[in-house]
Amino acid sequence: MYKSKVEFTVPFFKKITVLLVIFLLAGSAYSQNMGSISGTILQKNNQQSLVGVNINVTGTNLSTVTDSIGRFRILNIPVKTYNLSISTVGFKTVTLYNIVVNSGNEKVFTIELEQEYSVLDEVIINSNKRSVRAATLETPLSVQKLTAEEIRSNPGGSFDISKVIQTLPGVGGGQGGGTFRNDIIIRGGAPNENVFYLDGIEIPVINHFQTQGGSGGPQGILNVFFIEDVKLSSSAFDAKYDNVLSSVFQFKQKVGNANKFQGNIRASILESAITLEGPLSKNKKTTFLLSARKSYFQLLVKAIDAPFLPDFSDFQTKITHKINDKMTFNFIGIGAIDNFKFLTPKEATPEKIYQANSNASIQQWNYTIGASLRRSVTDGFWNLALSRTRFNNNLQKFEDNQNPTPETQTLDFVSNETETKLRFDINKSKNSWKIAYGASAQLAEYDNNTFAVLQKEVRDSNNTIVQNQVNQNFTSPLKPFARLGSFVQVGKRAFDNRLGISGGVRTDMNTFTTTGMNGLKTLSPRISLSYVLADKWTVNASSGIYYKLPVYTILGYANNNDELVNKEAKYTRSTHYTTGFEFLPNNGLRFTVEGFFKQYSNVAISFRDGISLANLGTDFTALGNEAVNTNGKGQSYGLEFFAQKKLTDKFFGILSYTYYRSLYSGANGRLIASSWDNKHLLSVTWGYKFEHNWELGLKFRYQGGAPFTPFDENASRLNFLSQGRGTLDYTRLNSQRLGGFNSSDVRIDKKFNFKKLTIDLFLDVTNWYVAKNPVIPEYTWERTADNSTFKTTDGFAIKADGSNAIPTRVKNDDPQVIPNLGVIVEF
Incomplete structure (x- = not known):
């Protein structure tokens, strides 16, 4: 995607800064x-x-x-x-x-x-009371927690939860550092290894323009004003969560206000949103939350003269009804509509033309609706949840996206993923014992109509064929199939609560893959231990085996005879070993040090390219729409340090550092650096509360250079005219590295409180010190001075085989400074 140049955004930044000062001065008397x-x-x-x-x-x-x-x-x-x-x-x-x-x-x-549970040991009582702790008996380590206020005030976050979590240890942002996309890379795992739960309901899509088969996209969907807190677990997963290899995100939504109707309106230079909440019954037993948001990037697109326009809308709702003191009913809904189209810029440049022709237009929509019933029983409670998710993805690409014709179409991809899920679990606690068990069943439906020109027939000047045409053209015959799972988790505290131990096992099955109904093949035991060494000090350890079903794009892929070819695909397996220490000097301060090792097997490998699909998933196409085998391997290991200071006076902050390696094998079986092998992740975030409702936040991020794959010069010449981009040389996969990424963001808030009304003016600037963003130098051909056509070595028109083209590179690494001025009105 195109990235804005600093000369376009800095004057714009000056203008909105002046407006901010005027607003602040105007309101200072209240x-x-x-x-x-x-x-x-x-x-x-x-x-x-x-x-x-x-x-x-x-x-x-x-x-x-x-x-x-x-x-x-x-x-x-x-x-x-x-x-x-x-x-x-x-x-x-x-x-x-x-x-x-x-x-x-x-x-x-x-x-x-x-x-x-015990008052025998004062040391244990003191340590357990420290509220800054995020750990549980089941997950005593590799867990972090952020409150709604920490998310809202995060510099550069722009109220986007997916961006804010990149400040946590082990969380990378992909090859570009996470400046433009919310690719969530946890401890070197692939971007599709994470699962997301909203009030116990799984939500597969959390980003606008999400990569199908992955999880990333440029903008998050979740409304931060719905969220009470977010918990991230990067190992020691509770057995109730299925299909997870790298992380579990638990988004806890607040309950609507039972006392009065209230809401807020948020408007900025990029989007506007409204959030409403209040009671739905006089007895205060039923409440609601409701929000809607609409983007308007026209102003920014005009300022940078971009060759495309992204447009999105989203909605979110929650209804809570307390049936009685023991039973509560919740309904949630979330969805989005996305449209990405191409424009003709006023001033054509090689960078803009490249961006217009190397990407696909995108039309997506998705939703998740779910209902849950929770009932208290003796010594515990049970949960029953029913949900339905649908994701529609339409990708179109032409040789010239700004002048499309049917003859020049190179991609027509239309796909739907639908899941209907039923989950039930029982949770019991008695004395120092804790047990949970349950089961899940879901109906999976997938359809896919694909036409793609992988390579076009090319003839040289003698009319000799130098490259044959290769197309994908199929309609997936995959029929609806069932997915089943069950689990049990048992934990106990002992030795005056010094020792916590929890063990669990789950199994998952499906009715489609060849061995899918053999539950023994996905039997996944796990165990975690926690021991309080002394007041303030705890040592933790865990080990577990986790499985994930291949993505629907893999399962539903068919050859040009409409025959499914990936039925033999196996569940991807990841084995975790983690240990570490936690130090809690006081109620508002937390330090952790952890070491981790993850070993992968049954990883999908492309038959066509011979590479692990774990290296892919951070572009705007569909991941896994090809024939694969699942014989790949991988590993990731590293060391993390995390420090968190909660707001106890006027200051709060987070410091996290991770050193890690991420390696995957291809068809040759040799482990090499993956696309996410940045080695170093550093993040520092702090905020300060001044008098008179002023707030200042600063964030600094550093990410080590990411590996990348050079281009195949000959194949790129032959395919550039039809594909709009170069062809990668996978025989040299990830053999080169980018420079390190660094950026700093700043946020300033000023709140004005009136009677029953609050106005929050904010200025959020991403990359305020104008750092360059390392990007892969993209393959292209030199253009003429007026950018109307390609320059050639012989002065004649470009040849079909590109033999007279002049190859060059588009770096497009201009600094990207994004100022976002906005206002939030609470009423």
């Missing part, structure tokens, strides 16, 4: 008002309401206790940033950090308290 906090306190083990829990706004005399149904509300709180302390006898104290109280919206929380 006085602050009061805000409120409300919520519900639940017992984590059985999800029942807790009565008489103390809630205290730290640093003030404001406090309350929960009522007979576990609800609380604190009114008349001076607008400011606070921490919230929740405590009661027999349960661990919880502190919520960085609670920004405004006059516009009431802050609403659902808080779970964990039972204190």
Whole structure:
């Protein structure tokens, strides 16, 4: 995709900065008002309401206790940033950090308290009460947690959760550093090895313009104003999660405000959005959340004279109904509509023409709807969830995308993925034991109509064929098939709670692949251990085997006779070994050091190119739409350091560093550096709360140079006219490296609180110090001075075989500075 030049964006940045100053001066005379906090306190083990829990706004005399149904509300709180302390006898104290109280919206929380099992050892009590901890009995390490406020205020994040998580340890952004796409690379794994859950409902699509068969795209879909917190687990996965190899993302949505109707409107130079919430019944048992967002990149596209226009819309909703004290019903919905089309720029340049003809136009839409029922039972609770997901993807490409004709079409790809899922699990806790078990069933439906010119017939000047035509042209005959799974997880705390041990096993099956119904082939045991060495110090370790079914594009691929060819594909297997230490010096400070090793087998390898598909998935095509074998191997290993300072006064911050290696084998069986083998990942994020509702945030990221594959000069000459890009030489896969990526982002917020209204003006600047972004130098041909055609060695028109073309490279590494000025109005 085309990247903006700094000379286009800096003058624009100056203009909006002047507007920001005017807005701030205009609002400086207004006085602050009061805000409120409300919520519900639940017992984590059985999800029942807790009565008489103390809630205290730290640093003030404001406090309350929960009522007979576990609800609380604190009114008349001076607008400011606070921490919230929740405590009661027999349960661990919880502190919520960085609670920004405004006059516009009431802050609403659902808080779970964990039972204190033992009071025999004061050391254990102190360590377990540290609220900054993100670990659980099942996942005692390789887990991080971000609150909604940390996501909203993240510099350069632009309220995009997919971008914000790149500040966490082990999370890379792909070859380009994650500046333009949200490719989530966890500890050197492929971008399609992650799973995402929204309130317990799996959501396969979380990005606009998402790569089918992958998970990345340029912009996230989730509305941050729905989110209460996000938890990332990069190992020691709970057995209830299937199809995961690298990470599990758990997005916890808040519950709509039961006390009043409220909302916010967000507008910036790139998009606008509205979020609404409130009660749906007089008895406050039913609440709703609803949002819609629309992009408008026309202003930015005009400023940089881009050859394309992306356009997207999305929606999100949640309805919660408390049937009684023991049973709660939730409904969620999320979806998006995306359209990417080409434009004719006012000033044609080689870079713009290359970008226009090397990519495909994209039309996508997707949705996930789901309903869940949770009921408390003796010593626990059960969950029942039913959901449906659909993803439609339409890709079109022509030799000249700005002047398309049927004769010059090189790609026509139309595909649908549909999943209908039913999940049920039971969770029990008694004394120091914890057990969970359950099962899942889903109906998978996939269709695919593909026409693709892989290489065009080419003749030389003597009319001799020097390259035969190779096309894909099929309609997938894949019929709907079932996917089944079951699991059990058992844990126990012992030795006065010093030792925590949890073990689990799951199996997954499907009715399509040849060995898919043999549950023993996907039997995946896992175990994790945690031991408190002393007050503030804990040592953790885990090991597990995890399986993932190949993506639908692989399973549904057919040859030109419409015959399925990948029925023999096996589940990809990844074995994890992880150990580390956690140090908690106080309630708001956390340090972790971890070492990890991941070993892969049954990885998909392209029959056509002989490379591991784990190296692919960060472009705007479809990953896996080809014949494969699943004999590939891989490994990833490294060391992580993480430090997190929660807001306890005015400062908060995150520091993470990861050194790792990522290696995969191709058809030759030799392990070589993968496309994600950046080796070094460094991220520093900090924020400071000034007086009078001013906030400043800074973020710095460094990512080591990514490997890349050089071009095959002869094949590129023959195919450039039809493909619009060079042909990679996979015999030299990832034999070269880019330079390291670095960038810094800054964010400034100023809030104005009126009576029942808050206005938040923000300026978010990505890459404020104008660093160049290392990119792969793309193959192209030299053009004439007016860019109307190609320059040739003999002065004649370009030949079909490219023999008189003059090859060159398009680097397109101009600094990309993106200022985003916006306003949020809470009411």
